Amino acid sequence: MPADSADTTDAADTTVAVGETTSRKEVATAALADVAREPGAAKPDPVLVADGIVRRFGGLTAVNVDHVEVQRGAITALIGPNGAGKTTFFNLLTGFDKPDDGTWSFNERPLNGVPPFRVARMGMVRTFQLTKVLSKLTVIENMRLGATGQRGERLFFGLIPPLWRSQERDITARADDLLARFNLDSKRAEFAGSLSGGQRKLLEMARALMVEPELVMLDEPMAGVNPALTQSLLGHVKDLREQGMTVLFVEHDMDMVRDISDWVIVMAQGAVIAEGPPLEVMSDQRVIDAYLGAHHDLSLAEVAAEEGIDAPELLGTHDSTPSPKDAS
Amino acid sequence: MDWGFIFTASVSYALGALTVAYCLAAIGLNLQFGYTGLLNFGQAAFLASAGYGMAVMVTTFELSFWVGITVGLLATLALALLLGLPTLRLRADYLAIVTIAAAEVVRLVVRSVKFKETLGGSDGLQQFANRFYELSPLSDGFGINFGPFLFSNQELWVMIVGWSLVALFSLITFLLARSPWGRILKGIREDEDAVRSLGKNVYWYKMQALMLGAMMAGFGGFIIGIFFNAVSPDIYATALTFAIYTILILGGAARVAGPILGAILFGFLFQFVNVTLSEAVNADYITFLDSSQTAQIRLVLVGAGLMLLMIYRPQGILGDRREIALDAR
Numbered sequence: 181m182p183a184d185s186a187d188t189t190d191a192a193d194t195t196v197a198v199g200e201t202t203s204r205k206e207v208a209t210a211a212l213a214d215v216a217r218e219p220g221a222a223k224p225d226p227v228l229v230a231d232g233i234v235r236r237f238g239g240l241t242a243v244n245v246d247h248v249e250v251q252r253g254a255i256t257a258l259i260g261p262n263g264a265g266k267t268t269f270f271n272l273l274t275g276f277d278k279p280d281d282g283t284w285s286f287n288e289r290p291l292n293g294v295p296p297f298r299v300a301r302m303g304m305v306r307t308f309q310l311t312k313v314l315s316k317l318t319v320i321e322n323m324r325l326g327a328t329g330q331r332g333e334r335l336f337f338g339l340i341p342p343l344w345r346s347q348e349r350d351i352t353a354r355a356d357d358l359l360a361r362f363n364l365d366s367k368r369a370e371f372a373g374s375l376s377g378g379q380r381k382l383l384e385m386a387r388a389l390m391v392e393p394e395l396v397m398l399d400e401p402m403a404g405v406n407p408a409l410t411q412s413l414l415g416h417v418k419d420l421r422e423q424g425m426t427v428l429f430v431e432h433d434m435d436m437v438r439d440i441s442d443w444v445i446v447m448a449q450g451a452v453i454a455e456g457p458p459l460e461v462m463s464d465q466r467v468i469d470a471y472l473g474a475h476h477d478l479s480l481a482e483v484a485a486e487e488g489i490d491a492p493e494l495l496g497t498h499d500s501t502p503s504p505k506d507a508s
Numbered sequence: 509m510d511w512g513f514i515f516t517a518s519v520s521y522a523l524g525a526l527t528v529a530y531c532l533a534a535i536g537l538n539l540q541f542g543y544t545g546l547l548n549f550g551q552a553a554f555l556a557s558a559g560y561g562m563a564v565m566v567t568t569f570e571l572s573f574w575v576g577i578t579v580g581l582l583a584t585l586a587l588a589l590l591l592g593l594p595t596l597r598l599r600a601d602y603l604a605i606v607t608i609a610a611a612e613v614v615r616l617v618v619r620s621v622k623f624k625e626t627l628g629g630s631d632g633l634q635q636f637a638n639r640f641y642e643l644s645p646l647s648d649g650f651g652i653n654f655g656p657f658l659f660s661n662q663e664l665w666v667m668i669v670g671w672s673l674v675a676l677f678s679l680i681t682f683l684l685a686r687s688p689w690g691r692i693l694k695g696i697r698e699d700e701d702a703v704r705s706l707g708k709n710v711y712w713y714k715m716q717a718l719m720l721g722a723m724m725a726g727f728g729g730f731i732i733g734i735f736f737n738a739v740s741p742d743i744y745a746t747a748l749t750f751a752i753y754t755i756l757i758l759g760g761a762a763r764v765a766g767p768i769l770g771a772i773l774f775g776f777l778f779q780f781v782n783v784t785l786s787e788a789v790n791a792d793y794i795t796f797l798d799s800s801q802t803a804q805i806r807l808v809l810v811g812a813g814l815m816l817l818m819i820y821r822p823q824g825i826l827g828d829r830r831e832i833a834l835d836a837r
């Protein structure tokens with residue numbers, strides 16, 4: 181059945197209660213403190229586990245991940261130079277693309293061959309790097325579409341409004357709440373196609389939250405969002421963690437990565453090359469090499485390497501220096 | 509030139525049995541193409557499967573009219589399922605290619621010599637709708653006048669049933685378009701991957717839209733068959749599908765009243781051009797044509813009119829200009 185309410189996941193119920201004094205950030209940091217700083221490190225409580233994932237496009241191996249785990253209740257960043265395979269990895273994990281090899285599981289349920297809609301219903305919802313708003317639906321209709329387990333989504337129930345009206349009201353209230361948080365409430369009745377690029381990013385993220393996921397996977401959520409709003413959005417993402425959700429996001433903005441992530445996974449040329457807390461990862465020699473290696477201007481890379489430019493500087497760990505996004 | 513005659517003939521046609529049939533098919537297509545974005549170019553095959561399902565049961569196997577209706581509907585649903593299963597997983601244009609080919613396959617199989625015993629070959633099948641006309645509450649006689657308009661009792665009965673079905677299916681479309689179910693269809697039309705990422709079984713919704721739309725079109729197939737009391741393969745050619753698309757786009761896709769307005773207007777213009785031309789030829793106002801050529805000329809004129817419509821009002825008569833503007837962004 182298309183609208184199967186049994187699969188709806190209530191993220192808040194599945195997480196452990198936290199003490200009043202400790203925030204979930206501290207819980208996540210503590211849980212990850214003893215995890216080895218190496219690619220494929222085992223986590224104390226992984227929500228997502230992937231093994232031997234390989235995806236080739238002709239001669240190009242876009243993804244080749246031996247092992248990776250994502251800690252429950254933490255914010256994990258997935259970084260890497262352009263073409264590292266981050267988006268392809270997202271597509272594979274969520275069923276939008278099929279790997280040539282490998283197994284992966286969510287909450288210990290294997291996901292091989294599971295179609296994307298079922299992955300989403302299990303509680304693993306992703307957004308797209310190239311935003312996919314539904315242009316000829318209004319903003320609020322976009323939001324409503326995200327809610328799962330809607331009675332009116334069955335053909336015969338849909339014909340009889342009294343059967344779904346009250347549920348629709350609840351959904352709308354929840355949607356309005358999210359729209360307000362994402363500064364989109366003034367656009368409520370407009371076609372989503374009339375939104376600006378940054379507003380579309382916001383709408384897509386808010387819509388994904390309508391699914392009430394347990395794991396949110398955001399592909400460059402901040403690309404094109406203005407700095408003032410980025411700050412408040414960072415707050416929202418941290419808030420998701422406080423509500424008990426797990427966040428996995430791809431981002432090129434190192435300031436943002438450093439600010440909000442509990443753990444960073446670095447990909448280059450399809451493979452995971454480093455893992456660790458943000459500050460440690462950013463000074464890792466392998467990571468710096470990966471970013472420099474991806475630089476289009478090879479001679480400049482060589483010069484940079486030879487002159488031994490300070491690693492934190494290159495990765496924008498000091499606020500005064502440009503981030504790798506500008507360099508790539 | 510008798511303008512009164514030209515006008516009444518055109519209006520009669522625009523409200524008549526054939527317009528009803530086209531309208532029903534366009535309502536079905538509206539669900540598939542207008543709301544869901546399915547490029548179904550095989551609508552004629554769904555009309556054919558319904559019409560032939562009915563005709564074969566009644567004429568060839570001498571079963572009751574109601575068995576004929578039931579089998580006709582089941583045949584239409586089965587055909588939709590058969591076409592949808594392999595194609596709805598693929599990109600939109602594959603469905604277009606497969607459906608247009610399948611519609612031709614259906615037509616050629618139906619008119620083949622091999623199945624002439626059951627399906628009647630190129631002559632088709634006749635005399636299966638008598639039971640339908642027996643149900644008519646209208647008294648026998650030549651026909652009934654409404655002011656200047658004269659309809660035969662038989663056609664009037666087809667029109668009553670047909671326009672009732674139009675009302676019913678439009679109501680269903682109206683309710684569904686406003687429901688969460690319809691919201692998913694519109695989402696699929698815009699971007700099916702986005703809908704998938706929100707946990708909706710896109711494949712199954714596309715299948716539902718295809719089958720429901722095919723069933724509605726099937727009723728159009730019944731109406732055509734019943735009105736002529738005959739089915740023949742060449743009625744259900746690809747040109748029929750294009751006429752249905754024209755009607756939908758003329759009226760306005762993804763609008764509940766679009767197919768109704770489109771069908772009436774299309775019927776009126778089609779007949780108006782036809783009758784005007786033949787009147788003008790008969791009255792020697794036009795001398796470079798003879799009366800046998802007017803039928804072709806009207807197709808040219810209707811085509812030219814539609815091109816102008818597409819250029820100056822691409823959203824159709826009832827469409828929303830703002831939606832078209834979004835495509836340009």
Ligand SMILES: Nc1ncnc2c1ncn2[C@@H]1O[C@H](COP(=O)(O)OP(=O)(O)OP(=O)(O)O)[C@@H](O)[C@H]1O
Pocket residue numbers: 237240242260261262263264265266267268269309
């Ligand atoms: N459908 C495809 N066909 C062929 N090659 C592809 C396809 N999708 C991705 N690739 C290739 O796979 C590699 C990884 O691409 P991917 O989009 O995953 O990179 P990314 O890490 O998301 O990069 P970015 O940061 O620029 O978004 C690239 O070299 C890309 O050209």
Ligand SMILES: [Mg+2]
Pocket residue numbers: 266267268309399
């Ligand atoms: Mg990417």
